[in-house]
Amino acid sequence: MINIEKARELLKLTKGKTIVAATKYGNDKDISTLIDIGINNIGENRVKSFLEKKDLLEDKEIIWHFIGHLQSKKVKQMINEIDFLHSLDRISLLEEIQKYRKTPLKCFIEVNISKEESKYGLKPSDVITFFEKTLSYDRIIVVGLMGMATYTDDELLIKQQFKKLVDLKQEINKISNHNIEYLSMGMTNDYKIALEAGSTHLRLGSILFKKEE
Numbered sequence: 001m002i003n004i005e006k007a008r009e010l011l012k013l014t015k016g017k018t019i020v021a022a023t024k025y026g027n028d029k030d031i032s033t034l035i036d037i038g039i040n041n042i043g044e045n046r047v048k049s050f051l052e053k054k055d056l057l058e059d060k061e062i063i064w065h066f067i068g069h070l071q072s073k074k075v076k077q078m079i080n081e082i083d084f085l086h087s088l089d090r091i092s093l094l095e096e097i098q099k100y101r102k103t104p105l106k107c108f109i110e111v112n113i114s115k116e117e118s119k120y121g122l123k124p125s126d127v128i129t130f131f132e133k134t135l136s137y138d139r140i141i142v143v144g145l146m147g148m149a150t151y152t153d154d155e156l157l158i159k160q161q162f163k164k165l166v167d168l169k170q171e172i173n174k175i176s177n178h179n180i181e182y183l184s185m186g187m188t189n190d191y192k193i194a195l196e197a198g199s200t201h202l203r204l205g206s207i208l209f210k211k212e213e
Contacts, residue, residue, distance in 0.1 A: 082105070128175070
């Protein structure tokens with residue numbers, strides 16, 4: 001169940017930014033509630049649940065974001081159903097998107113800013129070379145960078161990791177005519193720090209839901 005009061009509070013706090021509601025644990029009714037409140041950017045991280053929800057909500061005006069790791073073998077069945085991809089992280093994925101996408105897709109390059117082996121994403125040192133390669137694919141438009149900070153109470157560490165993403169964005173924009181606008185960073189545990197760092201897209205999940213009593 002959606003925490004309506006909290007959702008409205010977040011909309012005011014993040015005015016001018018985009019809340020991408022991560023509805024991993026929500027259903028179609030929850031998404032409908034979010035849309036009624038004013039949150040219509042919806043993020044899913046599993047292909048199966050995304051396709052199921054999209055089918056149930058086909059009459060709703062939704063901007064769909066895929067925010068999870070995307071296996072190359074699943075590209076064909078879903079790539080023309082989304083508006084944004086937040087997890088572009090390898091050449092094989094570029095090639096699959098180019099093969100099956102019908103119109104240019106807005107993508108975020110995923111960067112492993114925490115250097116954790118359990119997380120996906122490019123090493124920061126590989127991002128510029130990878131970005132330059134994306135320019136050869138006309139079905140892909142890189143609009144931003146995405147990163148997940150370490151899950152920790154150490155705010156200084158989180159700030160340092162988000163700064164890596166900010167610096168990379170600035171570096172790319174200095175060397176390229178292609179301007180990257182967005183930064184997808186910040187989740188329930190660190191969205192306030194992400195806002196201060198310059199995030200444009202916050203991927204918020206559990207904070208939008210009421211805890212079961």
